[in-house]
Amino acid sequence: MTLVQVSREGPPLVDRYREIAGEGAMRVLEALAYRLRGHRLVMVNSTDTGGGVAEILHRLVRLLEELGVPTTWEVMPGNPRFYGITKTIHNALHGHAGELSAEDREWFSETNRRAAEALALDGDLVMIHDPQPVMLAGLRRAPGQRWLWRCHIDLSNARPEVWDFLAPHVARYDGAVFSHRSFVHDLPLPTWLVPPSIDPLADKNRELDEEEERALLEPYGLPAGRPWVTQVSRFDRLKDPLGVVEAFLLARRRETAHLVLAGGSAADDPEGAEVLAEVRARVNGRPDVSVLALPPDAHRLINALQRRSTVVLQKSIHEGFALTVSEALWKRRAVVAGAVGGIPLQVIHDRTGVLVRSIQGCAYQIVRLLRAPHLRRRLGGAGREHVRDNFLHPREARDYLAVFARLLDSGK
Amino acid sequence: MEAFELTAVVHLVRPAGMAARNLDEMRSSLARAPERALFCHTVQSLLRAPDDDDPPADDLSAWVNGVVQDSETAERIAYAVQSQGAGPEPLRRALLEVLDALPEKTRIARDAPEGGELVFLAADSVPVPTGWEAHRPEELFELLAGAEASVWFYHLIEQPWFGAGDRPLTRWLREAGAGRLADGIDETAAEALPLPALRRRVLGRWRRSELGRRLARAVEQPEEERREAGRAAVAGLVRRLRQGGEEP
Numbered sequence: 001m002t003l004v005q006v007s008r009e010g011p012p013l014v015d016r017y018r019e020i021a022g023e024g025a026m027r028v029l030e031a032l033a034y035r036l037r038g039h040r041l042v043m044v045n046s047t048d049t050g051g052g053v054a055e056i057l058h059r060l061v062r063l064l065e066e067l068g069v070p071t072t073w074e075v076m077p078g079n080p081r082f083y084g085i086t087k088t089i090h091n092a093l094h095g096h097a098g099e100l101s102a103e104d105r106e107w108f109s110e111t112n113r114r115a116a117e118a119l120a121l122d123g124d125l126v127m128i129h130d131p132q133p134v135m136l137a138g139l140r141r142a143p144g145q146r147w148l149w150r151c152h153i154d155l156s157n158a159r160p161e162v163w164d165f166l167a168p169h170v171a172r173y174d175g176a177v178f179s180h181r182s183f184v185h186d187l188p189l190p191t192w193l194v195p196p197s198i199d200p201l202a203d204k205n206r207e208l209d210e211e212e213e214r215a216l217l218e219p220y221g222l223p224a225g226r227p228w229v230t231q232v233s234r235f236d237r238l239k240d241p242l243g244v245v246e247a248f249l250l251a252r253r254r255e256t257a258h259l260v261l262a263g264g265s266a267a268d269d270p271e272g273a274e275v276l277a278e279v280r281a282r283v284n285g286r287p288d289v290s291v292l293a294l295p296p297d298a299h300r301l302i303n304a305l306q307r308r309s310t311v312v313l314q315k316s317i318h319e320g321f322a323l324t325v326s327e328a329l330w331k332r333r334a335v336v337a338g339a340v341g342g343i344p345l346q347v348i349h350d351r352t353g354v355l356v357r358s359i360q361g362c363a364y365q366i367v368r369l370l371r372a373p374h375l376r377r378r379l380g381g382a383g384r385e386h387v388r389d390n391f392l393h394p395r396e397a398r399d400y401l402a403v404f405a406r407l408l409d410s411g412k
Numbered sequence: 413m414e415a416f417e418l419t420a421v422v423h424l425v426r427p428a429g430m431a432a433r434n435l436d437e438m439r440s441s442l443a444r445a446p447e448r449a450l451f452c453h454t455v456q457s458l459l460r461a462p463d464d465d466d467p468p469a470d471d472l473s474a475w476v477n478g479v480v481q482d483s484e485t486a487e488r489i490a491y492a493v494q495s496q497g498a499g500p501e502p503l504r505r506a507l508l509e510v511l512d513a514l515p516e517k518t519r520i521a522r523d524a525p526e527g528g529e530l531v532f533l534a535a536d537s538v539p540v541p542t543g544w545e546a547h548r549p550e551e552l553f554e555l556l557a558g559a560e561a562s563v564w565f566y567h568l569i570e571q572p573w574f575g576a577g578d579r580p581l582t583r584w585l586r587e588a589g590a591g592r593l594a595d596g597i598d599e600t601a602a603e604a605l606p607l608p609a610l611r612r613r614v615l616g617r618w619r620r621s622e623l624g625r626r627l628a629r630a631v632e633q634p635e636e637e638r639r640e641a642g643r644a645a646v647a648g649l650v651r652r653l654r655q656g657g658e659e660p
Contacts, residue, residue, distance in 0.1 A: 022560075023560070024559075024560025024561065025560070027420075027542070027560060028420045028422065028540055028560060028562060031420060031540045031541065031542050031543065032422065032538075032540050034543070035540060035541070181427055181531050181533060182527075182531075184427055190426065191426055191427060192424045192425065192426050193425045193426060193427070194424075340527065348468050349478065351468060382464075385461070385463065385464075386460075386461065389460065389461065389462060389463075390460060398422055399422065399424065402422040402424055402538040402540075403424060405538050406424060406536065406538055
């Protein structure tokens with residue numbers, strides 16, 4: 001089964017997003033959808049479960065349908081060897097070691113050829129997500145179709161040997177979309193930047209009542225009487241969890257607080273397990289630090305942790321887009337974050353949060369925010385509005401429709 | 413006379429293919445930057461906080477202040493951006509003037525740290541017709557009062573910026589016989605105001621201009637209807653004052 005059926009449970013998304021994103025934002029989205037009337041969209045990726053791309057497609061496809069733009073979502077058929085190869089490609093595009101043998105390349109190409117036969121691809125606007133189905137544009141382009149490659153991966157450190165294999169296939173598209181300017185690779189086709197977005201209706205972001213929040217947090221025995229300083233992130237050196245501990249220990253000399261470091265359990269990630277062990281060793285025996293290894297589906301718990309925190313940190317030293325920042329801002333939290341990757345788009349220094357570049361800077365800002373409830377409220381309030389205007393799903397849907405409108409205009 | 417349709421706008425951002433590590437490279441980039449890049453980093457930033465009376469600084473002065481950490485030059489750039497609402501070329505000249513006033517050794521004195529370069533982007537406009545059509549000036553203002561920020565931005569800021577000062581919206585108002593209102597809008601829009609202030613002032617002008625007309629209409633109404641309208645107005649005022657008094 002290649003065609004994904006998205007859930008249509010509950011009230012229309014258009015109405016629910018209108019309540020949150022505002023009448024004006026939805027009116028522009030509706031007007032753009034009207035402009036695309038008569039056209040048909042197809043989304044293609046490699047999975048309908050797990051991961052941010054599948055999450056947004058479940059919402060986006062339903063939203064576009066409700067807006068009157070017929071949209072289907074097809075998942076390319078794969079196999080274990082193909083997924084192994086695409087994992088290598090993914091890692092190499094992120095700059096990690098990885099090579100594709102001639103057999104790997106042939107297997108990748110053959111899987112794409114089979115997908116080209118199996119998929120309907122019966123729209124005049126086709127959006128291919130990420131590298132797995134990248135060859136489809138060259139294999140299945142029909143007259144009058146417009147093909148867009150949506151790359152969610154940071155290509156800035158892509159290994160040339162792998163990128164050189166993909167690039168000729170990308171060149172067959174009419175346009176490409178990246179999440180952030182630093183992710184872009186030089187391409188001989190129009191390239192646009194569409195930042196990712198969060199879903200205000202998802203378990204990770206929706207409002208929680210006090211009862212639910214308490215029930216979610218109770219099992220973890222976190223202290224109720226002290227302000228929490230929290231970082232929710234993978235245990236990855238680039239998220240600098242050890243730097244977070246050092247900054248917190250400096251801040252603790254001035255203010256009472258409790259540090260919560262929450263991230264994936266790292267069961268399938270040897271480096272993550274190593275970092276988690278180092279963090280645990282560093283805070284061993286400290287009653288004012290909690291290290292929580294969470295299961296991958298702990299969305300409501302993360303929501304509750306962020307809402308209950310006084311200060312939320314994202315002290316990364318290298319980042320992709322870091323949507324956890326928008327998640328915290330949406331909950332009106334005071335955010336302290338590293339000035340890297342997509343974070344400065346979300347945190348405007350001293351306006352929607354504060355940006356830091358050092359452990360001392362982070363400690364200083366933690367203390368400053370713990371001591372200043374008015375400042376926290378101001379930053380938190382501005383942060384929520386900034387996310388409402390720029391980082392919710394309706395804005396991402398609007399940008400995609402604008403890209404399609406542009407592609408259609410360019411083909412006239 | 414043809415109806416005037418309100419248009420919203422969505423901006424698609426793309427890399428402009430230029431980057432600067434210091435003020436000298438910023439100067440040479442600004443000298444050849446496409447108009448769409450100048451627009452993206454200065455004028456368009458108003459739409460990122462469309463409801464804010466104090467919108468964030470333009471990208472250029474923010475970078476000079478935050479990354480190069482030359483706050484005096486950042487101030488001058490912010491002023492140049494604020495005062496050159498007339499279009500891309502006057503803005504380019506004003507920005508180059510600020511940077512040319514610095515000695516070359518100052519312009520190259522401080523490099524951005526790795527990853528902190530100013531990467532120039534360009535913003536392409538995708539106009540979105542709203543289907544809201546005005547046939548008379550008063551209808552236009554009623555529609556504008558309910559229109560979202562990008563409609564205001566497109567008609568009052570973006571179109572004249574790229575069109576050498578020409579605003580199709582005020583041109584239409586003049587043709588419809590509302591020349592004084594059109595002049596007022598042109599004056600207000602040239603003040604480089606944040607969007608909420610622009611909206612308040614333009615609608616305020618219109619409402620004031622309506623007072624005379626309403627008065628003239630009221631004089632022609634029967635005494636009892638005028639009294640009733642007066643009572644309703646006072647009741648509305650009292651209700652607003654009470655609501656205001658109850659705010660925390």
